[in-house]
Amino acid sequence: MSNQLQICQLSFSSEFAFANSIRWPHIGYFEFFIAKNTSKIFLKNKEIGLLVDLLKLINSKVRSSNKNILKKETLLLSFNLFLYELAGTYYRSSWYDNVKHTGNEKIVIHFFRLVELHCRKEHSVKFYANILNVTAGHLTKTVKQVTEITAKQCIENAIILEAKILLQNNDLTILYISEELKFANTSFFSTFFKKHTYLSPSEYRLRLNSN
Template structure:
């Protein structure tokens, strides 16, 4: 099933590349090695797949992206009933220049990058299905292909850089979380907001932040908010009521309670202390 698609014959009516979405595992041949006749890329949407590429065995699961070169010995060793994959194939040799499969045969995408790649697959599939035969066909598909390749290059290089520097996916997410705090903590105080921005659950965000920083996600948000409050309190021209409003607290009282809980001083006491120095 997958073998037949990967080794599709590119006739004169082909538009440069094809995308297919496999949602059923019934009929897939396992332990039947075959040689690929096209360049292909496989994105796992759900489930698990054990795949052998030449002499390397890959254990793949949701969000894994795999590039399979042309003339590769490929073998589907095992899969489970939840497996759903997207596959793109092309004969364009320029596709291979984006990847270093010797050291990085596959990458595990975070949720944001997974959704991006999935949308690119869908875009290419849509254009293939809806394009009409005209003198503009080749140019349209060429532009779509270049967009896909450009985005994939960026994503692959990002994950290769992370591996080269020993940065894990969790560490990358926490770094993104801290960057978002710097940008948004003045107006956004909830863990839910930042988890949504990272396309992960609040529970998962809390777990990885705790693992890496030994603090909760809320702790880091409060620290960022406290820094903003202290910066504003240094400016004696801004009233504390206005500071509470700028930091999106419901009222002066809630801001004062927050500030005193973290500094043991009320905002006015902190400002007086600054002035005394």
């Protein structure tokens, strides 16, 4: 075996990738991760160097001191950067031209497109199932089978990401954001947000501003 051989490995589930995206990703990102027939590709030296450097960056963030209050944020940013670069590498290799999605994968891809368009206003699985002409139960089962998370979790993840984006704008009140995201009141919104982030909207905004 060559002394120049290097093996770098990063393991994660699709559930982790979807739940820890820094924003609701473009559909191409999702298509890459739900495809079951992802093939091997040949990398150019420049691409190898970039991906290895990003893996080293992730490793350094994982091993960094827990006293670093921004450890989680910088780790997630590094993780997302790696995923986007990896997906981009596959697309540049013309991998996408040969992809043949299964029927279930096509349903999920369409579902993701709909969530991206409507998640601020529509929170129910039934709304998306009706557009796709399937039952809510079938959609939930299909999304779970393809992505390892339920349709409801996908919708909630998208809502949380939208909320985080809106909370970055200090000119928007919590009341306005809760109404924009179609919550009955700020109490329901705060409970929902804290359930997913362990912070209230106000605490999350304060943390952003303190950084």
